[in-house]
Amino acid sequence: MSLKTEVKVGNISNLSDARYCAGMGVQYLGFSMDRNTEHYVDQKTLKTIKEWIVGPTIVGEFSDLDPLVNNNSTLLEDIDCIEIAEPALIDTCLKANLPLILKLDIASFKSVQELEGIMSQAKGRVLFFLLDRSSESVIKKMDILRLAANYKIMIGFRI
Secondary structure, three states: OOOOOOOEEOOOOOHHHHHHHHHHOOOEEEEEOOOOOOOEOOHHHHHHHHHHOOOOEEEEEOOOOHHHHOOOHHHHHOOOEEEEOOHHHHHHHHOOOOOEEEEEEHHHOOOHHHHHHHHHHHOOOOOEEEEEOOOOOOOOHHHHHHHOOOOOEEEOOOO
8 A cells, every 4th residue: 555645653562563554655764762661662672573574664653863873883773864853953863864853842942933943943954854743832733834845844744
């Protein structure tokens, strides 16, 4: 089955979910690399899951960059892409020589101009922007549509 738009599913923590998503044609499968999160997937489990699926890009979802800063090259061998939620960490992540996804919570921005400023600085250094919303936001769907004319954007579930 081929999806009509690119899809990323995050917080995958088991083989069943990964295989289902891969079978449905999901392009990006995200696995939490943060030990202190509910959906953390250790490297051994990730390696096992990766052996059973074909097709999707494996995304390492990071909020804590210790695994990257400590140059854990074996971890980087098991992921195809890095996702972060902090624009200030872009340069650090680019040293891993993997494509980068920048996840942005639009509720944390006071204006669409502020969001676009961050996106403008990161454009060309990220594969795409994953926009999500943790709570109400001044940024509306029409603003996102306007931004999509200039930036590669993936819309999160809560928008």
